[in-house]
Amino acid sequence: MANPSLLILAGDGIGPEVMDQVKRVIAWFGDKRDLSFDVSEDLVGGAAYDAHGTPLHDDTMARALEVDAVLLGAVGGPKYDDLDFSVKPERGLLRLRKEMDLFSNLRPAQCFDALADFSSLKKDIVAGLDIMIVRELTSGVYFGEPRGIFEEGNERVGINTQRYTEGEIDRVARSAFELARRRSSKVCSMEKANVMESGILWREVVQKVRDADYPDIELSHMYADNGAMQLVRAPKQFDVILTDNLFGDILSDCAAMLTGSLGMLPSASLGAPTGDGPPRALYEPVHGSAPDIAGQGKANPIACILSFAMALRYSFDQGEEATRVETAIEKVLADGARTADLMGEDGGTPVTTTQMGDAILAAL
Amino acid sequence: MANPSLLILAGDGIGPEVMDQVKRVIAWFGDKRDLSFDVSEDLVGGAAYDAHGTPLHDDTMARALEVDAVLLGAVGGPKYDDLDFSVKPERGLLRLRKEMDLFSNLRPAQCFDALADFSSLKKDIVAGLDIMIVRELTSGVYFGEPRGIFEEGNERVGINTQRYTEGEIDRVARSAFELARRRSSKVCSMEKANVMESGILWREVVQKVRDADYPDIELSHMYADNGAMQLVRAPKQFDVILTDNLFGDILSDCAAMLTGSLGMLPSASLGAPTGDGPPRALYEPVHGSAPDIAGQGKANPIACILSFAMALRYSFDQGEEATRVETAIEKVLADGARTADLMGEDGGTPVTTTQMGDAILAAL
Ligand SMILES: CC(C)[C@H](C(=O)O)[C@@H](O)C(=O)O
Ligand SMILES: CC(C)[C@H](C(=O)O)[C@@H](O)C(=O)O
Numbered sequence: 001m002a003n004p005s006l007l008i009l010a011g012d013g014i015g016p017e018v019m020d021q022v023k024r025v026i027a028w029f030g031d032k033r034d035l036s037f038d039v040s041e042d043l044v045g046g047a048a049y050d051a052h053g054t055p056l057h058d059d060t061m062a063r064a065l066e067v068d069a070v071l072l073g074a075v076g077g078p079k080y081d082d083l084d085f086s087v088k089p090e091r092g093l094l095r096l097r098k099e100m101d102l103f104s105n106l107r108p109a110q111c112f113d114a115l116a117d118f119s120s121l122k123k124d125i126v127a128g129l130d131i132m133i134v135r136e137l138t139s140g141v142y143f144g145e146p147r148g149i150f151e152e153g154n155e156r157v158g159i160n161t162q163r164y165t166e167g168e169i170d171r172v173a174r175s176a177f178e179l180a181r182r183r184s185s186k187v188c189s190m191e192k193a194n195v196m197e198s199g200i201l202w203r204e205v206v207q208k209v210r211d212a213d214y215p216d217i218e219l220s221h222m223y224a225d226n227g228a229m230q231l232v233r234a235p236k237q238f239d240v241i242l243t244d245n246l247f248g249d250i251l252s253d254c255a256a257m258l259t260g261s262l263g264m265l266p267s268a269s270l271g272a273p274t275g276d277g278p279p280r281a282l283y284e285p286v287h288g289s290a291p292d293i294a295g296q297g298k299a300n301p302i303a304c305i306l307s308f309a310m311a312l313r314y315s316f317d318q319g320e321e322a323t324r325v326e327t328a329i330e331k332v333l334a335d336g337a338r339t340a341d342l343m344g345e346d347g348g349t350p351v352t353t354t355q356m357g358d359a360i361l362a363a364l
Numbered sequence: 365m366a367n368p369s370l371l372i373l374a375g376d377g378i379g380p381e382v383m384d385q386v387k388r389v390i391a392w393f394g395d396k397r398d399l400s401f402d403v404s405e406d407l408v409g410g411a412a413y414d415a416h417g418t419p420l421h422d423d424t425m426a427r428a429l430e431v432d433a434v435l436l437g438a439v440g441g442p443k444y445d446d447l448d449f450s451v452k453p454e455r456g457l458l459r460l461r462k463e464m465d466l467f468s469n470l471r472p473a474q475c476f477d478a479l480a481d482f483s484s485l486k487k488d489i490v491a492g493l494d495i496m497i498v499r500e501l502t503s504g505v506y507f508g509e510p511r512g513i514f515e516e517g518n519e520r521v522g523i524n525t526q527r528y529t530e531g532e533i534d535r536v537a538r539s540a541f542e543l544a545r546r547r548s549s550k551v552c553s554m555e556k557a558n559v560m561e562s563g564i565l566w567r568e569v570v571q572k573v574r575d576a577d578y579p580d581i582e583l584s585h586m587y588a589d590n591g592a593m594q595l596v597r598a599p600k601q602f603d604v605i606l607t608d609n610l611f612g613d614i615l616s617d618c619a620a621m622l623t624g625s626l627g628m629l630p631s632a633s634l635g636a637p638t639g640d641g642p643p644r645a646l647y648e649p650v651h652g653s654a655p656d657i658a659g660q661g662k663a664n665p666i667a668c669i670l671s672f673a674m675a676l677r678y679s680f681d682q683g684e685e686a687t688r689v690e691t692a693i694e695k696v697l698a699d700g701a702r703t704a705d706l707m708g709e710d711g712g713t714p715v716t717t718t719q720m721g722d723a724i725l726a727a728l
Contacts, residue, residue, distance in 0.1 A: 076558075120486060155530040156530050158563070158565030159561065161525055196511075198522030201521075232484060250611070253593045
């Protein structure tokens with residue numbers, strides 16, 4: 001049987017250096033666990049723009065549609081701030097999401113015991129926190145038409161369209177309910193049904209799917225503004241949160257920051273199952289390209305390595321091997337290894353990106 | 365000279381009981397400070413729906429356009445959850461905002477020294493916090509057309525439109541810059557210009573207004589998802605935050621919850637100056653109608669009383685009298701009076717809504 005295939009798109013800023021550590025972990029699986037991948041690499045974001053004048057070359061797009069999973073580092077940086085909207089680094093990522101049809105974005109917000117002190121929240125509020133946000137990723141205001149800046153009378157008007165079909169809501173709701181069954185069977189869906197008709201349809205369809213096919217799931221609905229409040233007030237009341245593309249963008253970042261350690265959080269973006277194969281999938285850390293520290297060996301590679309662990313679990317049915325990676329990381333943290341982002345005020349010497357990779361390989 | 369006129373719309377849930385305490389404060393100003401108001405009262409939200417089948421009667425709307433300021437309690441409750449979208453309690457409030465053209469919504473997120481322990485955040489992160497969020501309130505996705513649920517092929521689609529004209533962005537930016545001049549002259553504007561064209565126009569116009577007429581203002585721009593993160597991570601980096609209607613809804617609730625005491629936070633919604641007079645204005649607490657505790661004398665009237673203080677400052681040019689109210693409230697808190705929402709885990713006996721009113725009047 002052919003090896004499963006992986007496309008690595010390291011991207012911009014700290015993307016390449018954290019991805020270097022992921023490659024070492026991938027190599028380790030080939031050597032020690034007889035689990036080899038066919039790895040290819042390509043450019044995305046600013047790096048692709050510099051080489052080809054586009055944030056995602058068509059050949060790269062085609063390759064992403066062929067492989068079993070894509071691993072992405074990060075995109076963007078101040079160098080590209082003044083580029084035209086259509087070729088900004090982010091467009092490369094958004095094109096991947098859309099053309100791979102990755103409608104279900106899983107963003108865990110998990111607070112690691114060894115790091116609970118890093119949160120700006122009180123320890124008892126966040127210790128043990130383990131939320132999974134399921135964010136719709138291929139529709140809503142990110143992709144709705146009409147969109148653009150238009151002349152109207154003697155002024156300009158900026159327009160975007162929030163748009164959800166029943167089918168789009170239905171499929172992402174199912175993915176949240178499936179996931180919830182493997183956790184605590186509790187889902188909270190968030191929208192602004194008190195203000196937006198798209199939110200009314202969202203609420204109705206989510207409820208209908210639950211009633212028809214997931215009666216075992218405890219489903220609640222919350223307005224997104226209250227959701228933001230409740231995340232800050234008492235985040236442990238949540239298990240799975242289901243929400244749309246734009247609310248998901250904001251609420252998942254809010255939830256991520258509750259944990260205090262952004263450098264630790266992975267994400268998975270999944271499509272529909274393709275025939276017998278795994279679903280199309282893209283894995284990436286939640287953190288951005290951090291241009292201010294890029295190239296200095298300061299970046300924390302853990303979020304990116306945990307993204308690979310998610311790939312093992314969701315794309316390659318290797319849940320045990322995923323747990324192996326996660327356990328190794330917990331051990332390394334418990335032993336006290338810290339990259340610069342994880343240093344407390346009391347100081348100590350941070351480890352470099354490569355040293356963190358060394359420690360994780362040793363723990364494996 | 366005629367007394368300034370006030371329209372009180374107490375609304376639903378705890379609205380009427382917190383407003384009762386405001387009325388006592390208003391009466392105190394007439395008795396003791398020779399500052400009398402012509403007060404009229406009417407219905408809004410579910411209360412108006414129960415009486416008239418609409419969440420805002422046309423006569424009430426007309427009256428709101430005549431008076432110098434409107435004080436609103438709260439709208440909504442589970443009783444009205446199944447009403448049609450067009451007559452939900454919220455529509456009454458949204459109609460007031462729109463027809464009074466209250467484009468600038470000021471939402472202070474202030475952490476009271478005596479209450480810093482109530483925050484879910486660490487004390488040093490929030491003690492002394494004093495942010496002012498300026499939220500655009502009459503446009504964006506709340507009001508953009510087309511909107512609704514439509515048939516498309518054999519499924520339904522929910523549509524809302526995010527829409528901002530240059531003029532709408534310009535005027536709310538000016539209101540934020542004016543306000544910033546009376547504070548620290550620092551404004552951070554938030555949008556998703558990396559994903560939404562309406563955000564690109566927003567960023568461009570805000571920058572242009574700053575460069576042309578407010579060169580003394582230090583202006584920065586931030587993506588709204590990062591804004592949510594930064595609010596949780598280190599809120600004191602902000603002074604004035606300027607943002608649109610939907611992001612403002614979520615971010616201001618997030619910011620409010622950082623302070624730990626929602627029952628304390630007022631808001632002002634201001635229109636353009638009308639001739640020589642003050643701008644059209646509506647003042648309301650940030651908290652909702654809290655149907656679970658309504659009618660039990662447990663509600664905290666402070667946010668609503670502080671909303672009246674904002675009216676003194678922004679509508680009636682009585683900044684000193686506003687400060688008088690604020691100082692009285694600080695004193696009452698320092699003396700230890702606490703409604704149920706402000707009770708710590710260590711217990712003690714909470715004061716009732718009326719007792720809190722008594723204490724504030726005594727302190728005045
Ligand atoms: C980079 C940007 C386009 C993206 C988004 O807005 O979705 C990012 O914020 C994210 O959450 O993955
Ligand atoms: C009640 C509701 C319509 C309103 C809004 O979404 O604006 C509320 O959440 C607010 O922030 O004032």
